Amino acid sequence: MHVKPHAEGTQDGQAQHPVQHDGWQGVALCLAVGDGVGSVHGARLVFFVMWIILPERLGPVTPVQVAGACAHSSIDLNGERAPGAGVKPCNRPQPAVQNAENLSTGVWWTHPPRLASLAMTSFTRRFGDVLLGTDPKQRLRISRSLTAASVYLICVALMGYACLTGFMAWREAAELSAAILLNVMIWYAILRSGLNKRFADPALTLPQIMAALTVISGAYAITGPVHGSTMMLLALVLVFGIFNMRARDARLAGGYTVLIMGGVIAWKVRSEPEYYPLRLEVAHFVLVAAIVPTISSLAAQLSSLRAKLQAQKEELSVALQRIQILATRDELTGLYNRRHMLEVLTQHQKRLERTGHHRFCLALLDIDHFKRINDTHGHGVGDEVLRGFAQVAESVLRETDVLARWGGEEFLVLLNDTQTNQANIGLERLRDLLARTALVPNMPELKPTFSAGLTAYDTSEPLHVCIERADQALYRAKAAGRNRTEVTQPPETSPQPRKVMG
Template identity: 30%
Template sequence: MAYPLGLHLLIRPLLTGPGTHPLTAAATLALALATLLRNNRLGTALAAMVLALMLLRLFLAEPSGPWLAALTPFPQALAKLNALGHSVALGELTALSLAASAAALLCYQAFRLTLSQLLAAFSLAVPQVAIVGYALGLNRFHGETSLTTVSMVIPLAMAILLCSAHRGGLRALLSPRVGGRVARLQLLLGFSIPFLTGFLLVNTVQHSPDLSLGILIVTVSQATVVLITVSAILYDQVDLGRRRYQRQLELLATKDALTLTYNRYALERRADQELARFHRHGPPLSALLVDIDHFKVINDTYGHGVGDLVLQRLAALMRSHCRCQDMVARWGGEEFVLLLPDTALEAAAQAAEKLRRLIAETDFSEQGVGLPVHISIGCAQLMANESFSDQLRRADAALYSAKRQGRNQVVCAEPSRPSLRQA
C-alpha cells in the first residue's frame, strides 16, 4: 500500500539509497500467500508464477525493460518516485532471493524437503549480503536491495524454511538436545564473528592499513579457539550424560529390581569369566545355592508384600556377609546363588554355615514376620571339565539333600555328577 498512498519512507528508507520495486512487493506477497496455501494447488500456481517472473528478470529482461514495465503495478507512482532521485529497480540480488524462495516452496510441495531447505537457506544468504553492505557502508554489496526488501524477504525465507523443520538438517539444528544447542551456538558465532571482524577491518583500514591484516589474523584465530573450546565443553557434557545413562541401562540390565542383587543374566556372564580364569590358572571356584525354608508359608500367612520385604532383608544380609570379589544373584523366586571365586569347598562350606547362622539369628519382626526365618544351602566346587551349569546341578542336588534332612542346614555336593532331582 506504500505506492498508492505515497509513503516514500517505506519504499526507500534511505533518501539516496535503493527502493523496493512494486514487483518485489507483489512477488513477496504472492509467496507469503503461497506459503499459507502450500498444500493447495493455488499455492503451487503462485510459487510457479513468481519463479517464472524472477527467472525472466535474471536471464531475459533488463531492469527497466518493456517486459517488466508491462508487468509492474502502480507505474505512475513508480515514475514519480524515480523522478525524485535514485531510480527504483528490481535488482538481481532481490530476484535471486525471491527465485530461490519460490523454488524452495515448490520443492517442499513436491516432498523434496532437503532441497527445499537448501534453497530456502540460500534465499536467506542473499539479504545477508545486503545487510553486510548497509552495516559496513559497502554500497556495492547491497546493490539495488533496499532495507524494506530485506525486512520482507528474510521473514518469508524463514517461514518457508520452517515448513520442513521436522526433517533433515533443520530438525538437528532446532533440536532441544545438546547437539542442537552446540550447532546453534556455532551458527551464531559463525555469523557474528566474521561480521565483527569485517567491521573492524573497514574502520581500521581507513586509518592504519597495515593493521588490518593483523587484526584479521588475530580475530579469526581467537574466534576459532573460542569456538573449539565451547564445543569441547558442550560435547564433554553430552558424553558425560551418555555415560551416566549407559551406566543406568547396565544397572537395569544386570540387577534384580526387588532385591538389588544381580540377576541371572549377570551371574551367567560373571560365571563365564570365572570359568575362563579357572581353565587358565586353576584357582578354586565354589557356588552356594541358597533357598528360604517354608517361604510359601510366609507368603500365605503374611502376604506377598511381607514376603518381598523378607527377600530384600535376606539379600542385604547376604551382600554384607560376602567379600568384595563374591557375587550375590537372585536365581529365581526365593533362591539365590553366591559365587565365591578363589574359594575351595571347605572354605565355602564354612562361609555357608556362618551365613545360615546369621539368618537364623536375625529378627525379621520389623518386616512383619513373627516366625523365625531359616535357609538351606547347597555347596559345590567347580571340577575339571565341568561347566557352570553342571556345578549348579550338583549344588541343587546338595540343597535337595538339605531339604530332605530337615532343612536349616548346609550340605556339600559330591564330586560326582548326580542326576537332576524331580521338579
C-alpha cells in the first residue's frame, strides 16, 4: 500500500494542517497498537483521545505497520461490519482494504467528528455484544432485565443517602444492597448464559418479578422510618411486567404482592411498632391491596388483548395463505390454474430471452370422450377422473415440468429444457401409465385416454401463438382418432434462441 502524507504543501512550502498531519500518523500509530492487541476499534478510540489532547506527541509509523493494523479491522469507515466478520477471518479483508485506502487518501483524519463517532460506534457495538450477546431476542430480554436493574441501583444509592442522613443503619443497608446486587447478578447470569431458553417463557418475566417483589418486601421490612417510600417500587415492578406477562401470571404476581406485604406489615407492626404504627400500616396495606390488584388486572387485560391480536394475526395469515392458493391453484385438482400458468409461462419466456438457455415445449392435453364419462357415470366420477389424471400426470412428468389445468378437461404442460421428440417420450410415458392405472378405485374398467397437441416454443413468438399452435395440433389428434399426440413445429424454428443482452 502506498501511503501519502495528507497535508499538501502550500506555495510557501508550509504544511497546511500540521496538527492534522500528526493526527494522521496518530491514526496509523493507534491502528498499529490495535494490531498488537487485536482490537482496532479500541485503538481508534485511543487515537481520538490522543488526537484531542496530545496531537504533537503522536509519532510517525511505517505504511507496513498501518497496513498490518488495518488488516485486523472488520469494520469499515462507515462503521459497517463486514458480512460474517468475526466468524470467518477471510471475510475481513474487504473493509480492511477500504480502511487502508481511506488512510492512504487521508479521509479519516480530515473528519475528526466522523472518526469520533466511528470510534464510539465500534466501541459501543463491541461493548453491547459482550454485555448483551448477539442474539436479538436475548438482547431484548437482557436489556429489559438490566433496565429494571438500573432502578435497583438507584435504590442502592438512595439507601446510601438514607444511611448518611441517619435514617437507616449501614449494616441493614449493606445487607439489602447485597441482596439486590445478588438478585441482579443471578438473573443476568441466567439470561446471558442462555439457561432461560429452556423455559416456556424464556424472558422469565414472572420469576424475575416475583424475586423483585420479594426483595422490595424485604426492603420495606428493614428501611424503618423511610419504609413508606419502598411501596412505590412495588407498582414499578408490576409495570415492568405489564407488557409481556400472561393474564394468569399477572394475577398471580398481584396476589403474591398483597399476601407477602400483608405478612410483612403484620410482622413489623408487632416487632417495631415505633417505625410501623398500626394506624399508618393499615393505610399502607389498604393502598397495596387497592393499587396492586388494579395494576395486575390492567396487565391481565393487556395480556388478553395481546392474545386476541395474536389470534387475529394468525387467522389473517391463514386467510392470506388460502387466498394465495385460491389465486394460483385450481380447486378440484390442486394444479396451477390458467391465470397462474400464464405467469409461469411469461417467466420462462423472459428467462429464455435473457439467457438464451432453457428452451421449452408446450403440450395441450384433453381427456377423450370426457362428456361420455360424465353422462354415463355422473359428474362426481368425472371429477374423480380429473383429479386422478392430474395426479398420474404429475407423477410421471419431470420435476422441472409444470402442469396446469387449462380449463374443463384440458391440461397444459410446460416441458422444460427439451425438444419436441424428448417431450413426446414424456407424454407417451403418461399414456402408458394411464392405461395401467385405475383413476377411480372402484371402477378399474374406466381407463380414459387423452389426446395431445405438442409444439416447441420459438423465442421470437408471443406466447398465445405457441398455445394456439398446440391447440391446433390437439384438434388434429382428436380428428385423427384420439388417444394420440400430434407434434407440430414453429413455422421457422431458429437454430439458436435470440439472446437479449443486458
